[in-house]
Amino acid sequence: MTNYSAKILNNATGALAAQQAVIAATSNNIANVNTPGYSRRVVELQTRASTAEGSGLSIGNGVEVGRLNRLTDSFLEKLLREGAADQSSFGVQSELLKRVDALFALDGNAPTIGSTLTAFFAAADDLTADPSSIPLRQAFIERGNDLVTAIRSTYNTIASIQDEANTRIATEVDTVNSLTEQIAFLNGNIRANERTGNVAADDRDRRDVLLQKLSEKLDFNTIELADGTVQLSLSNGFVLVNGTESRELSVTNTPSFASGTIPPSLSGGVLNYVVYDYSGGNGTPAHVDLSNVIKTSGGGTIGGLLQLRGTVDANSGATTPFAADGLLVEAASRVEAIAYTLATTVNESYLGGDADPSTPLVLDTRVGDLDGNTPADNSPGDYAFSLFSYNYAGGALDADGDGFATNTDWETNGITSIASVLSFGISDPRRIAAAENSGTLIAPAFAPGDGRNMQALAALKDQSYTFAASGSSISVTGTFGDAYAEAVGFVGNQKRAIDIQYSAAKDNLLTAQNSRDEISGVSLDEEFASLIKFQKAYQASAKMMQVADTLLDQIVGLI
């Protein structure tokens, strides 16, 4: 006769263990309800393999723990990473552009290039009404200084934001290296643990969190291999992590692929290149440029920062910072174009319209000789008579000695942008050349009450120019006011576009997080329901044990 008592006892102990396992998994789920990246786990129960009894009946051998299921969906994880990549990319761009946006404010509280331009030309107009008035001349100088200050501070703020983006890229690349290293390490753990057929749930959760963090830095593709490891690569196929190996990226401003001098940044520094060094740090560096790949994909903070900061072809031979792309460069080149036109065309008109160094300068310079000084001549140092000059600590402003501080001079002096150093050349109100020549070409004479040069200057506000920074492909045709308004429109529209994308990215990320939680998130309701269910099953199994004990007692009692 088959002894069923033993079977009952056996089934009951098996059941106790199985229900306990489920309750243990539930307890782990509840414990991790708020752990980021945790995927809920479900213990799958299965019947224990049974053997046919002597009676031919297959009653069954009870229950056993089948496997631990980690509930995830790799597609949703991918969506989540894409959402995070977009959100961080647009987030960092929106944050930095906000500061550029404020430089072009329309609220009239702080002076902008636009308001100071209007005030400057109005001061020239005012001076026409009474050219020898020292207070009006003083006002003209002050409006001129306001204008150059507004231009300088606008340009230099944009340049410093570019520098900041440049530095942030370097620190973000460090973070990327630490993340890829940890992912490679976890790859190794997962491969080792899953060889036995288990699911390395904790390591996989951790790896998903790291992948999520990495996606906040840059865009990458993942492939999960059969051994449980993930391979990470950039969009051009450059492998970041393969198995337990990770490749360390670095930033450099002396890339080995550059044949000559690298174009400068807005502040006169150098833009970093994100590179991988194939030489491994031994001997001559063998860099491969990854900046463009990361920028084109555009995701993550590094992608966003690169798009904002811009990149430049190291071999373009460009010598100005405006050859680079990027929103900051495009905004700065608009400011530079205004400064450049002031320092060239407006200066030339003011000085007599002829900046040809072969002509003796004294013949075509309109300098009011109020203080009895000799009018401008060909000696260096007459730069002070230019309306717009530049700050330079390195020596003569008039580097080529033609009597003008012009673009060739600042280029000779190694200044890459005039907007960053623009200054107003006149500080003595008596030295403003308000008059035109009332004498002859040979003996020029200037009347203190003559405002014709100022009138010509004031008329330049309605003059149409082509505004373009040296080396930049952006060109705007119109008046000074138009050029500035175009810059306002550009900055505003770019910021708006990025804000709209940022807000869409936030929504997408929220949806992706919710979708992921729908599958992988822990629901306390569910866990409690399951807790009650398995608690009851545990109680019932315990009762079964008691029954089996009673049955055995009955038999033993017979003896």
Add this chain to the structure above:
Amino acid sequence: MTRVTESQLLRNNLSHIGRSRDHILKLNDQIGTGLKVANPSDSELSATIEKYRQTLDQLDSYANRTAGVKSFLTFQDDALSQVGELLTRAREIASQASNSTNSPETRAQMAEEVFQIRDHLVQLANSRYQGKYVWGGGASGSAVPPYVQTTDYANGTGKALERYEFDTSEVGRSVTRTVNISEGLTLDIDTPGNQVFDNALFGLERLGRSLAGYQTNPATGAPDGTGNAYTFPADYELQTTEIRAAMDMLKSAQDDDIQPQRVTLGGKLRRIETAESMLQLGKGSVQEALDKLQNADIAESASNLTQAQTVLQAALAVTSRVLNQTILDYV
């Protein structure tokens, strides 16, 4: 069945609250500053707004300038009106003196008044506005007045020995000033003194000298310093003729120089006034357009704010209720 976890609820609710607060912050800023567009990114029309702002600034600067120019031109008109009165008085004297009942002695007494009128006219021609010679041309700021005294007559005593002439030693005497009054409208705001006063002054000098008993040069009509004393009674008729010639000269100075100058000034003042009212109109319409684009409708913003606050309160209430409900309350 869709699984809804606590973290989803929390995340969604926080996102709603965040958005609500963001909206309130924006409305708050709008009400605080009165602007719905403070930075370029606040509107897709920011370039247009910037142009409007430039135009307004420009119109303001024109308005400031026209006020000064108007006062300058009015000053000139007042001075020229006095010049007109002086010339009328001089013509009365001339007309009276040309009467043959007057003896040479009486005529000589009348000369005194004419020379005083001449000095007065020179004073007016050398008048200053804000410290600068009104009729000084491009040299208005220099220390030398437009009319300077010379004493180069060969004959004559006292006042009859002096004459005034327009200074040309200073650079730029013939330069006039042109000012932008408004978009596309520029005005000459001054005239070099010789174009206004030379004929009147020569007429007065000629009248004064002939009354005082000295010949003038009838051919050129201007005293050139070559005149000799008349011999009476032989030259009495000649004196009368020259007084009449001077009288004609004064008339033509008044009709051809002073009066047209005043008409021109009046015309300029009217153009400025027209320009001012156009500026005002332009400013009004630009301001209105700018208001529409840039200024917040405070009443609307305030009511939106109230609404946004209600939404926020609801979101907060929902969050605290939903998140407080757990199965634990029922187990």
